[in-house]
Amino acid sequence: MDDLRFGVYEHKLVYDTDKIIKRQLIVLKDEDGNIVKWTDFHKYARSGKKSLSRNIYGGHDKRCINVSLLLNYVFFDKFHIEKLTDITAEMVRDFLTDYGLCRLPGDDENTHRIKSTVNTCISQIIDFLDLMINDHPECKMKVDDLYKTEKVFDRRKKRYVSKKVPTFEINYRSNNRKIFRDIPEGAFQIIMNEITENHRNILMLAALSAFAGMRPSECCNVRRTDSALGPGILFEMTDGEVTNITIDLTEEKNLRSDMVSVGGIKKERLQKVYPAFLEVFMSCYNLYMKYIEERPYEADYGALTTTSTGKAYTYDAYYQEFKKVIKNCIPVMLVDDDPQIVNYGHLLQEYNISPHILRHWFSVKLTLYGEDVAGLMNWRGDRSPESALTYLQNKSELEKQYERVSDEVFNYSLWRAGKIIGEKND
Structure with missing residues (x-):
């Protein structure tokens, strides 16, 4: 026994x-x-x-x-x-x-x-x-x-x-140890630049977390616009400009012929890309769609992000690819001119981070943009306010750690410069 x-x-x-x-x-x-x-x-x-x-x-x-x-x-x-x-x-x-x-x-x-x-x-x-x-x-x-x-x-x-x-009292032990998830702005740029240049196969998985606040497993559930199971991304246009982007997370579907689960959807919903990130999201999307032209995929399912064999990415496969990204980013961070980024590179040698770090970056940005509890819950797809409150309670500290940001658009000039280099090398 x-x-x-x-x-x-x-x-x-x-x-x-x-x-x-x-x-x-x-x-x-x-x-x-x-x-x-x-x-x-x-x-x-x-x-x-x-x-x-x-x-x-x-x-x-x-x-x-x-x-x-x-x-x-x-x-x-x-x-x-x-x-x-x-x-x-x-x-x-x-x-x-x-x-x-x-x-x-x-x-x-x-x-x-x-x-x-x-x-x-x-x-x-x-x-x-x-x-x-x-x-x-x-x-x-x-x-x-x-x-x-x-x-x-x-x-x-x-x-x-x-x-x-x-009928009895239950105790728990509070933990004052800081969770290793905060990411300096420059380190985020380095990670996204590495993905854009050398790991473009997971570019949209990263973009969906960073610019739509989705959980990594939810990102794996997203379908192409021409999916036989129905469009997974909807684009609204006004005068030739994209004014709204909606991702369909209303139902977890089977996206692989081998019936392997790609990951769960924690809260079924229609998730929109945050307005300040529309431009950079479209830039990622166009770059990725060009990258996957003529690449194999299972047309009966139409997953947006697929492996080299054409099957939808699972969360586990995404996590392993993300670990390769971080491994390649560490040497770049260690020689950066910004001491904060250098320190972050040293920390990455001791601690592991997952793709959830991109959703955390998204949440920090929205907090600094002035979103309240209801706003954070809506854009993050939360069921309860507890996670949103964590960011708002630490807002003053976040403002000290992060540069003040505009509430209109996301400045991605540094990353864009890297992307242009990548495009020229295509």
């Missing part, structure tokens, strides 16, 4: 070429990761008793993952129960406390869970156990042992709502 662990198996069904149905199942795996037993625990991994229906295309977000952590904790790591109905409120309290304080098996000094992450896990675990107890009256733990219902004021809904509150 010590070698067994609960885990999540994701089953994916593709029909009508592009429609994707995903379901997550909680399974038992051996030490080699092989499934040795299927469970029905996943049926409780959904939002509480009030959820009467769910989107056929929706998954379970991280519910099954968090439930698997609980199951491993009570079955194998600490308490060694024999059946789920043996679980007690004390076990749940210990699990959630160790989760919040980053003391679970597998956690280390670099593990950190912010308040919203801990609160989400608490809510998902309570929902899971609530449904399980309701289905198994013989369970040792009763609902009253687990939570109580209180009326709390919801600032977004502007009214009091019922909320499940644990």
